[in-house]
Every structure is written in C-alpha cells, then in structure tokens.
Amino acid sequence: MTAPPSPDDGPPDGGGTGPDGDLPEAAGRRLGSGSFSSGLTVPDFAACLQMGLRPVGLVQGFCVMQWGWYGAGSPYMRGMTPFSFGGGAPRGVYSESYSCPHGGFMYSNEHRIWGQNYQQPWVESAWAQGFGSAYTRMVEEARAVGAHGVIGVVDSTRLLADMNVTEFHILGTAVVVEGAAAPPGGEPWTTYLAGQRLAKLVEAGYMPISVIAALSSVRVWAYCITEMLMEGTTLSFGGGYMPVSEVEQLSRAHIAARSLAREHVRGQLGNDTLQGAVIVANTQSLAQGDEVIECALRGTRVRRFKDFDPLPPARPTVRLS
Amino acid sequence: MTQPQDLPKEAGHRLEELEHGLFTSDLSVNEFLLIKEAGFHPLGFVMGSSIYHTGIQARRWNKSQELTKLTEAMYNARELAMTRMEEEADQLGADGVVGVRLDVNYYEWGRDAAEFIAVGTAVKAEDGTSHRNAQGKPFTSDLSGQDFWTIMQTGYVPQGLVMGTCVFHIAHRGIGQALGNVGQNVELPNFTQALYEARELAMTRMQDEANQLGATGIVGVRLEEKSHQWGSHTIEFLSLGTAVTKSAGEVTLPKPITVISLDN
Amino acid sequence: MSDARPAKTAATAAAAKTAATAATAIDIRAVMRRAADSLGAPAHDPPARAVTSDLSVDESLLLHSIGWEAVDVVFGASVVSIPPMVWTWGSGEITAASDAHNQAVRSAAKHLGEQCSGVRGHGVVGVRVEVDVMRHHVDVELTGTAVRPVRGKDRGSPFVSDLSARDFTLLHNAGWAPIGLAFGASFVYAPRRTMGTTMRQSSQNVELTNYTEAMYAAREAGMEHMQRSALDMGAQGIVAVQVSEGPMVFAAHAIGFTAWGTAVRLEAESHRYLHPEVVLPLDDATVEFEAQSLR
Numbered sequence: 001m002t003a004p005p006s007p008d009d010g011p012p013d014g015g016g017t018g019p020d021g022d023l024p025e026a027a028g029r030r031l032g033s034g035s036f037s038s039g040l041t042v043p044d045f046a047a048c049l050q051m052g053l054r055p056v057g058l059v060q061g062f063c064v065m066q067w068g069w070y071g072a073g074s075p076y077m078r079g080m081t082p083f084s085f086g087g088g089a090p091r092g093v094y095s096e097s098y099s100c101p102h103g104g105f106m107y108s109n110e111h112r113i114w115g116q117n118y119q120q121p122w123v124e125s126a127w128a129q130g131f132g133s134a135y136t137r138m139v140e141e142a143r144a145v146g147a148h149g150v151i152g153v154v155d156s157t158r159l160l161a162d163m164n165v166t167e168f169h170i171l172g173t174a175v176v177v178e179g180a181a182a183p184p185g186g187e188p189w190t191t192y193l194a195g196q197r198l199a200k201l202v203e204a205g206y207m208p209i210s211v212i213a214a215l216s217s218v219r220v221w222a223y224c225i226t227e228m229l230m231e232g233t234t235l236s237f238g239g240g241y242m243p244v245s246e247v248e249q250l251s252r253a254h255i256a257a258r259s260l261a262r263e264h265v266r267g268q269l270g271n272d273t274l275q276g277a278v279i280v281a282n283t284q285s286l287a288q289g290d291e292v293i294e295c296a297l298r299g300t301r302v303r304r305f306k307d308f309d310p311l312p313p314a315r316p317t318v319r320l321s
Numbered sequence: 322m323t324q325p326q327d328l329p330k331e332a333g334h335r336l337e338e339l340e341h342g343l344f345t346s347d348l349s350v351n352e353f354l355l356i357k358e359a360g361f362h363p364l365g366f367v368m369g370s371s372i373y374h375t376g377i378q379a380r381r382w383n384k385s386q387e388l389t390k391l392t393e394a395m396y397n398a399r400e401l402a403m404t405r406m407e408e409e410a411d412q413l414g415a416d417g418v419v420g421v422r423l424d425v426n427y428y429e430w431g432r433d434a435a436e437f438i439a440v441g442t443a444v445k446a447e448d449g450t451s452h453r454n455a456q457g458k459p460f461t462s463d464l465s466g467q468d469f470w471t472i473m474q475t476g477y478v479p480q481g482l483v484m485g486t487c488v489f490h491i492a493h494r495g496i497g498q499a500l501g502n503v504g505q506n507v508e509l510p511n512f513t514q515a516l517y518e519a520r521e522l523a524m525t526r527m528q529d530e531a532n533q534l535g536a537t538g539i540v541g542v543r544l545e546e547k548s549h550q551w552g553s554h555t556i557e558f559l560s561l562g563t564a565v566t567k568s569a570g571e572v573t574l575p576k577p578i579t580v581i582s583l584d585n
Numbered sequence: 586m587s588d589a590r591p592a593k594t595a596a597t598a599a600a601a602k603t604a605a606t607a608a609t610a611i612d613i614r615a616v617m618r619r620a621a622d623s624l625g626a627p628a629h630d631p632p633a634r635a636v637t638s639d640l641s642v643d644e645s646l647l648l649h650s651i652g653w654e655a656v657d658v659v660f661g662a663s664v665v666s667i668p669p670m671v672w673t674w675g676s677g678e679i680t681a682a683s684d685a686h687n688q689a690v691r692s693a694a695k696h697l698g699e700q701c702s703g704v705r706g707h708g709v710v711g712v713r714v715e716v717d718v719m720r721h722h723v724d725v726e727l728t729g730t731a732v733r734p735v736r737g738k739d740r741g742s743p744f745v746s747d748l749s750a751r752d753f754t755l756l757h758n759a760g761w762a763p764i765g766l767a768f769g770a771s772f773v774y775a776p777r778r779t780m781g782t783t784m785r786q787s788s789q790n791v792e793l794t795n796y797t798e799a800m801y802a803a804r805e806a807g808m809e810h811m812q813r814s815a816l817d818m819g820a821q822g823i824v825a826v827q828v829s830e831g832p833m834v835f836a837a838h839a840i841g842f843t844a845w846g847t848a849v850r851l852e853a854e855s856h857r858y859l860h861p862e863v864v865l866p867l868d869d870a871t872v873e874f875e876a877q878s879l880r
Contacts, residue, residue, distance in 0.1 A: 052614035177621040247666055258728075266637065276639065317862050353825075
C-alpha cells in the first residue's frame with residue numbers, strides 16, 4: 001500500500017495514483033475467456049461496429065475509500081487545523097479570512113469575530129485517490145484483453161450510509177480499432193462517449209484521450225455577518241435586522257469551489273481540450289451559516305488531429321407533421 | 322356577458338415602455354424567426370388575469386344535468402382574462418396575439434376560488450396592413466409560431482381564439498343499479514349520455530363563437546376535461562380552437578419536399 | 586404568384602449534416618483509424634491554452650460555422666439575504682424579497698461576465714440559471730461557456746445569455762446579437778378576505794377584485810423590472826421569455842413571480858430572412874442511433 005497523499009503533493013491527479021497488479025482473480029478468468037460482454041446498448045453497439053470499433057470486453061474498476069477521519073492528527077491533515085492558515089496558507093491552497101467589523105464591545109461567546117473560507121485538499125486528494133484507483137484498475141483490465149480504448153464509460157460514486165465510506169465504480173466497454181496500431185505504450189484511451197456522439201466527435205476532428213474528473217471541496221466557517229444574514233438574527237444590543245445584502249463570504253466560496261474544480265481539471269489537460277464538461281455542485285449546510293461546498297467536474301479530454309470540415313450549409317425547414 | 326374592466330394602472334407603466342420600442346416575447350427563437358418570415362414583428366408579452374369565485378350550485382345526486390351557474394362562472398372568468406389580454410394588445414396597437422395560453426391556478430386562499438390567466442405575444446404586420454379581425458379587434462390564437470407561419474401560407478388568417486365550456490354533473494348510480502351491474506361488461510347509459518351531451522354542448526358553443534366572428538372554420542380544436550376541485554362526478558368540458566377565414570388575396574402554399582430523416 | 590416565399594425555419598444542423606453525409610459518403614472507419622493512429626504524433630493546431638467546454642459536438646460545430654469558438658466554462662454565484670419576518674402575513678408587495686432576488690441575479694451575472702472577460706471571451710452562451718428563493722436568502726448559480734470569434738479582438742462588455750449555442754447561431758445568422766440576461770421578480774401576499782365578505786360571496790359567481798388587482802400588480806411589477814433591465818442594457822427586445830409563478834414552499838400565502846429572457850439588439854443593417862423549406866417527413870419512426878445517457 002502506498003502512503004496516503006499529503007496536501008503538499010500539489011494538485012490532485014485524476015488518474016494513475018492507485019496501486020498496480022491487484023485485480024481480483026475472478027477478473028482474470030472472465031477477461032481471459034475469449035467471448036466478450038458489453039455494456040453498450042444495441043444502437044451504440046451497432047454504431048461502434050460501423051465505426052470499425054470491435055468490442056472485446058466489459059471492463060471495470062472499483063475502489064472503496066473511507067474519510068471521516070480527518071480531524072487533527074489524521075494522515076490527511078498532517079497537523080493542520082482550520083486556524084493554522086491564519087499564519088499563511090500552504091502554497092496553492094485557496095483561503096480567505098473575514099473579520100468582524102463590529103468592534104470590541106460586541107465580543108461574546110456567541111459572536112463569531114472571525115471566519116474563513118478554505119479549500120480542503122485532504123478531501124480532494126482522497127477523492128482523487130479513490131477515483132484514480134478505480135480508473136487505473138479499469139484500464140488494467142482493458143490492457144489485459146489487448147484493448148486500444150474504452151468507450152461508454154460510466155462512473156458512479158456512492159456514499160454508503162452511516163459509514164463515512166464512499167465507493168467509486170467505473171466501467172466501460174473495451175474496444176479495438178480495426179486496422180489501427182496499438183496506442184503508444186499500450187495505454188488504452190478512454191471516453192464517456194459511445195455510439196453516434198463518439199462518431200460525431202471523431203468526425204469533427206477530435207480524438208478522445210481520457211476521461212477526466214476532479215473534485216473540489218471548500219469549507220466555510222462563517223463569521224458574525226454571514227451567520228446573522230443567513231440565520232435571520234438581529235445584531236445584539238438593540239440593533240435592527242440586517243437589510244437585504246449580499247452574503248459575500250458565501251458567494252465567493254461558491255465561485256471558488258467551482259473555479260477550483262476547473263483548475264484541477266485544467267492541470268490534467270496539458271494543451272488539450274475538455275469536451276462535454278458536466279458540473280455537479282453539492283452544498284451541505286451545517287449550523288450557524290457554516291457550509292461545505294463540493295463541486296465535481298467531469299468530461300473527456302480530447303486532442304485535435306485534423307481541422308473541422310466546413311459544415312454543409314444548414315437547411316432550415318418547417319415540418320408539416 | 323361581463324363588462325371588460327379597466328386595466329390596473331400598474332399595467333400602464335409596462336405597456337408604455339413597450340410602446341417606446343422595446344419588444345418582449347415568450348416565443349422561442351425558432352418562433353421569433355418564423356413570425357418575422359410571415360411578415361410580422363413581435364410587440365410585447367401581454368397578459369390578462371382574473372381571480373374568480375365560483376359559487377356553490379345545488380345539484381341532485383341522482384340526476385345528470387348541466388350545472389349552468391358553474392358553466393357561466395368558468396366562461397366569465399376566462400372571458401375576463403382574455404379580454405384584459407386583448408386590451409393590452411389593443412393598447413400596443415397590435416394586429417393580433419399568438420401563442421395564447423389559458424391556465425387555471427389554485428392557491429391557498431380557499432376552495433372555489435381560482436386564478437384564470439391568459440398570456441401570449443402581441444404581433445403587428447411590418448408592412449402596416451391591418452390584420453385585425455372582423456370586429457376590428459386584435460385577433461387571438463393559440464397557434465405556435467410555426468403553426469402561425471404555416472396557416473398564413475395557406476391563405477387563411479386567424480380571427481380569434483374561440484371556446485365553449487360546459488360543466489356537467491354525472492348522476493351517481495343507485496345502490497340497486499350498481500349491484501345489478503357487478504361483474505358484467507355493460508354500457509353505463511348514465512355516463513354515456515352525460516358525457517355525450519356535455520361534449521356536444523361545449524363544442525356547439527365554441528362554434529357559435531366562431532360564427533359570431535364570421536369565420537369559415539376552426540383549426541386546432543382540442544377538448545379538455547377537468548374536475549377542478551369539485552370531485553369526480555362533476556367535470557368541466559372545455560373546447561378550444563382558433564377560428565380562421567380565407568383571406569382576400571391569392572396565396573399559394575409552396576410544394577413540400579418529402580424526406581426520410583436519417584437523424585432524430 | 587409573385588411573392589411565393591419558399592418557407593424556411595430552423596432545423597437541427599445534424600439533420601442537414603446527415604443528409605450531406607449520405608451524399609458525400611464519409612468513410613467513418615477511415616477517419617477512426619486516422620484518429621487512433623494520431624495518438625503518437627503531436628496535436629494538430631493545438632490551442633494556446635487548454636479549453637474547457639460544456640457544449641455538445643453539434644453546438645461546437647455550429648459555433649465554428651459562424652467563426653466562433655468555445656474558450657472556457659465559467660461560473661457566477663451569489664447569495665443575498667432576506668431580512669426575517671418579511672414572509673409573515675401582510676399586504677401588498679414584499680419588496681425585500683424582490684430586491685434580494687434581483688440583486689442576486691445581477692451580482693451572479695456580473696461575476697460570470699468578469700470570468701468571461703478574464704479568459705478573453707466575448708460572451709457566455711447556454712447559461713444554466715438556477716435560482717432558489719428560501720426563507721432567509723436567495724441563491725443564484727449561473728453556469729455557461731464563454732465564447733469568442735476565432736480571430737476577434739477583445740470586447741469591453743461581455744454578454745450573458747441563456748440561449749443555447751444553436752439559438753445563438755440562428756439569431757446571429759438573422760442579424761441579431763444577444764446583449765445580456767433580462768430578468769425580474771416580484772413577490773406578493775395573497776390578500777385575506779374577511780369573514781363577512783367570505784360568507785357573502787360564497788354563493789355567487791363573482792370576480793374577487795382585490796385579489797385580482799394584487800396579483801396583476803405583482804406580475805406587472807416583475808415584468809416591468811425585466812423590461813427595465815433590458816432597456817438599461819440598450820436592448821431592442823427580449824426573446825424567449827420564461828415566466829414562472831407559484832406559492833413559496835415555505836410560506837404558502839406568499840406568491841412569487843419571476844420572468845427572464847435574453848435581451849437582444851439588431852446588429853446588422855436589417856433583419857436577414859432565412860427562407861425555410863417546407864418538409865413532409867414520410868417516416869413513421871426515426872431510426873435511433875443516439876447514444877443514450879448512461880448517467
């Protein structure tokens with residue numbers, strides 16, 4: 001087992017961080033049997049044969065990660081606490097602080113004079129490791145059958161309730177491109193697309209390289225202003241209700257979470273393009289205005305191999321039935 | 322027939338802005354472009370609404386009959402909403418309203434009161450010829466942008482959205498009758514008779530409206546049936562369509578191309 | 586028969602493309618082989634900077650046909666608070682909620698525009714608008730793809746539009762350009778009826794005039810704000826307006842109205858007509874070759 005990733009390791013990597021050579025024995029038997037199974041629907045299957053892609057097997061990868069233990073002292077936190085960023089966050093980690101503007105006489109145990117938004121790289125690394133391990137295992141299965149690529153990838157992450165445990169499951173259909181050479185290093189290319197959408201992509205001049213996914217996680221420790229605005233409480237000592245105003249701490253946290261996810265993905269792209277990006281953001285509201293915002297960005301990394309053919313002039317039509 | 326009431330003054334500000342040249346439309350981009358192709362320009366999104374209380378009407382449990390008070394109420398409420406929408410269109414100087422939608426909303430303020438809304442996009446011919454209907458008012462139609470363009474190509478022009486409504490109570494079967502039918506495949510004459518009558522009444526009334534407009538025919542007729550909040554033995558039948566007349570000019574529909582599409 | 590106009594409306598580019606594909610018989614197998622063999626070689630005409638895009642392939646091709654390209658996925662978000670106690674029963678318009686909603690959309694659109702300018706885009710298309718009005722705050726999240734003409738100069742104020750790339754291309758070909766997101770919202774209390782009035786009205790068919798006026802006022806106020814926001818941008822019109830209304834989940838006696846659409850302006854000399862063809866399809870069912878979404 002490799003050491004858990006440290007937050008100092010730099011941006012999380014979407015693939016290739018898992019251990020090698022640990023597929024279940026049953027997988028070896030299934031993949032070696034000679035006939036293929038495929039998760040493609042019938043139309044997708046027909047479309048792939050039309051494109052010259054011969055399916056050679058259903059491949060999958062699986063990984064279960066636990067993270068509930070990221071309090072002080074856990075391998076994922078390495079001595080960091082929410083307050084340890086006050087002295088300067090580690091390089092490359094997003095954080096913003098907010099201070100109470102009310103002045104000393106407002107201080108009380110209830111009044112939160114200081115708050116912070118910060119990125120949680122330990123959560124991001126754990127997610128990246130889980131996704132990466134599952135992905136690597138799927139690619140290994142594909143290699144074992146001599147595939148050139150994996151199409152129609154489906155990935156799911158599921159929280160197993162009550163256990164703080166997340167399972168990553170990735171599966172796809174391994175294919176061989178008839179008449180083409182094996183990819184460099186024997187490393188199969190992967191894509192979420194299949195069937196007609198894949199055909200359109202290739203015809204437009206893009207070759208899929210790999211599935212890319214990244215998660216960003218931002219924790220909001222609300223300060224007094226945020227808490228009052230979100231909870232609808234008054235200022236103490238006879239102050240009135242706060243008027244309509246932007247909750248800047250939260251707005252910035254939401255934008256930061258999404259932008260971070262985009263930057264993580266960008267770090268894996270090189271000079272290529274991310275096609276078909278899908279963003280899913282999840283906000284967990286804790287008490288007193290605190291929040292955890294997680295944003296997952298997925299897509300296919302593609303590389304141009306020829307120019308766009310000029311589109312034939314579109315004929316606008318009205319259908320009579 | 323109810324008297325059309327004055328529009329609230331709030332509507333005035335919004336319509337003034339539209340008269341100064343800004344157009345609004347809830348047409349999709351496809352529809353917007355087709356309206357332009359037909360030689361019309363959108364003026365503004367127009368709406369009319371009325372919150373109506375439909376009174377209680379006594380009904381006999383074992384008799385099938387039209388509940389005329391409820392019919393009147395449903396009709397008046399929609400007429401109020403449509404009339405206000407037409408007034409907004411009139412104020413903009415429109416030739417007509419396309420894409421009219423009639424909705425009924427129920428809110429928390431209790432039973433028997435509902436909000437009737439009519440919305441659409443007012444349009445005007447770009448060449449300045451008047452396309453108002455035989456009564457000199459902007460035409461209304463529930464035609465989409467695509468259907469509007471198509472019908473103009475056929476040489477027929479819309480006159481107005483016509484509707485007929487009928488609220489019918491269907492008699493409950495007596496215990497003896499119900500038990501007698503248990504387990505049999507048999508026509509239920511009560512229901513058949515009731516539904517037949519109700520639908521015919523609704524459609525006849527719709528046709529009467531079209532005749533009043535001097536229309537040649539009605540296109541896009543649809544029949545809606547709803548129980549609203551009255552329980553399952555009372556149903557409103559609403560018949561809706563767009564009345565059209567043949568226009569004076571000679572227009573030819575272009576010959577269509579037949580295709581088999583390779584794509585969806 | 587002097588002005589028989591051949592009819593045209595918009596169809597999918599894919600339909601036209603497939604028709605053309607059948608005519609020129611593209612060898613998809615050869616293209617796939619060439620694509621797979623290209624993996625060893627360096628990229629052909631790589632972008633200066635990695636590109637992210639949530640457009641589909643069809644949309645990318647449509648943009649390309651008018652000389653535009655995607656640059657980056659961009660985001661805007663804003664949370665604006667609503668003072669407490671505004672949702673308890675009162676009368677008239679709940680101005681605090683309307684202000685909060687409009688401020689939140691404006692702020693989120695501004696952030697979106699800033700991100701777009703930051704990557705040198707001319708505007709954002711296909712914006713997904715998510716608005717959540719809750720008891721104490723309004724959350725607005727906007728996601729879209731920044732686009733620009735392939736060899737265009739930078740532009741001062743980026744446009745934000747919820748038009749799809751397809752609709753953007755159609756309007757562009759007709760000579761119209763989007764300017765921004767026009768939006769408006771208003772919230773109102775449903776008026777109460779007194780006990781006496783209720784009993785008197787219970788057997789009559791009658792319009793409830795104070796209710797009608799309250800709802801009318803609220804709806805018109807929302808629409809007017811939308812129009813004002815468009816006029817402030819220098820728009821000539823608003824297309825594809827979407828209107829929604831309904832009671833608040835957390836306060837059923839409060840009704841909210843929202844309206845938004847894309848503000849547009851005619852950029853060409855005059856509107857360019859499309860001249861669509863009329864088509865009579867003969868198939869009973871189309872052959873489905875579409876990859877179904879597996880997620």
